[in-house]
Amino acid sequence: MKNQQLDVVIIGGGPAGLNAALVLGRARKNVAVIDEGRPRNAVTRKTHGFLTRDGVSPSEFRQIAKEEISAYPSVFFVADTVVSIAGTDGHFQIATALGNTFTCKKLLFALGMRDRPLDIPGLAEVYGKSAFVCPYCDGWELRDEPLVIINKGEELMHFAPLISGWTNRFTICTNGPDELTDAQREELQLHQVPMFDSPIQHIDASDGIVRQVVLEDGTTIPCRGIFFKPDLVIGSDLPRTIGCHITEMGTVAIDNLGKTNIPGVFSAGDAASRMHQAIAAASMGALAAAAMNNELNAEAWRKPNEHA
Structure with a gap:
């Protein structure tokens, strides 16, 4: 599989990369999807909110x-990890950990995000089973249940009213200083939301289902589920390495078509957005694929002699 010359290389095989591959395959482009097979959502049992x-x-x-993509023979999948990228728009060189090399005209980063190590004892055991990060993905299954929300600061003040649409039986654990203003604390008190700032000692669970959260001051909070704020980093440093602008939130900076500041390089999905839903990632992948295809077709149109 050495020295494959392609129209597009897609790095990442989640919803963004897969939907991009589908669109590009239907556009008759030669595409490789390179994915190392370690998706962040592998810990979850089900994907929700994606129509059909x-x-x-x-x-x-x-x-x-x-x-579905196999119906389009110009797309193929590679189980591998990209280790280096060189070149410029129209002629990128991709090298992988297994020694594969690819040359492509356009490049799509669909890298997703990855979790930093979970530093609360017991959280890893319940993550994806009864502890989640997104109520749009998993709130329905925990509707009206007693929950613990692990969050603090401004993000907590966004999350508290959000989760109230699924249950009003929730307790906030800030796992240390709450980073709130007096006005924000008063707002939570007005809604009779219990809040504890003692650090979390551990989470008790049985077969992945949380039973209680135990704080260092001895407080125990029975619950049936947890929502927490994950500590995320982009799935690879490759975008930064080749000069892509990275936002303050740690995502790849793109325009509304998925273009980065590097000509010929696009990004889509969680790596380029804070809207971490599978259907949103897939949509971004489709739009970026259309933009790449438009560029490829326009570039070929301007060079008719090369294709006579």
């Missing part, structure tokens, strides 16, 4: 997507 795929497991989602 609500409740499907992440692995089944990918399997179905690949089966």
Whole structure:
């Protein structure tokens, strides 16, 4: 699989990369999707909020997507990790950990995000089973249940009214100083939301289902689920390495078509957005693919002699 010359290389095989591959395959472009097979949502049992795929497991989602894409023979998948990128728009050189090399005209980063190590004892055991990060993805299953919200500061003041649409039985654990103003604390008190700032000692659970959160001051908070703010970083340093602008939030800076500041380089999905939903990532992948295809077609149109 050495020295493959392609129209587009897609780095990342989640919803963004897969939907981009589908659009580009239908546009008759030669595409490689390079993915190392370690998706962040592998810890979750089901994907929600994606029309026609609500409740499907992440692995089944990918399997179905690949089966659909297989109808377009110009797209192929590579289980590998990209280690270096060189070149410029129209002629990028991609090298992988397994020694594969690819040359492509356009490049799409669909890298997703990854979690930093979870530093609360017991959280890793319940993550994806009864502890989640997004109520749009998992709030329905925990509706009206007693929950613990692990969050603080401005993000907490966004999350508290949001989660109230699914349950009014929630307790806030800030796991240290709450980073709130007096007015913000008064707002939570007005809504009778219990809040504790003692550090979390550990989370008690059985078979992945949380039973209680235990604080260092001895407080125990029974609950059936947890929502917490993850500590995320982009799935790879490759965008930064080749000079892509990175936002203050740690995402790849793009325009509304997925273009980065580097000509010929695009990004889509969680790596380029804070809207971390599978359907939003897929939509971004489709738009970026259309933009790349438009560029490829326009560039070929301007060079008719090369294609006579």
